[in-house]
Amino acid sequence: MTELRQKSCRPCEGGVKPMSLTQARELMTQIPKWTLEETGPALFRTFRFANFYETMSFVNAIAYIANREDHHPDLRVGYKECVVRYQTHAIGGLSDNDFICAAKIDALEI
Template identity: 40%
Template sequence: MSDLAKENCIPCRGGVPPLPREEAEALLRELAGWRLNADATQIARDFKFPDFATTLAFIVHIGATAEGAGHHPDIAFGWGYATIALHTHAIGGLQRADFVLAAKIDALPLAKSAG
């Protein structure tokens, strides 16, 4: 488990700049399977599952984790797949909380079995 997963998400209310690309890339190295978009404003990861029921169970766990953290991802999912994208809506970019939530998602039991 990443040390990031042990941190609490600190909600961003706006008024702060997004992380510079260099900081985002450094935090990304602490996560497996996540990618940074071209303009360094979002991270995302694809997860694969054997069926729809497992995918849905994973999404439900992400929802509970995100709600508990007060930080909410964009989620696309269907039969056997889920794509999770994170950024801080209030600033249109990335903050440390995005990487913390990504690590918390990675720590979920179903994430460990995802391809």
């Protein structure tokens, strides 16, 4: 279990600076299957599944995590895949919350 999975998100309504790319790159070591989109900046990962049912089950699990943490991703859902993208919109960049939720989603993999 990574350190990030043990944390909980903290409310972020703006008024704080987004993390630097250096800080983001350091945290990427804890979520190596994700990609850092530096131009956003944002985190994203594509998950692939055998069928639509598995895809939607995964999306529902993400919804549970997002509501529990009160931090919500952008999702692109297709028949056999789901692209998950995190960025803290209130600050226009990345926060710890994005990395915490990405790590919790990684824990869903079987």
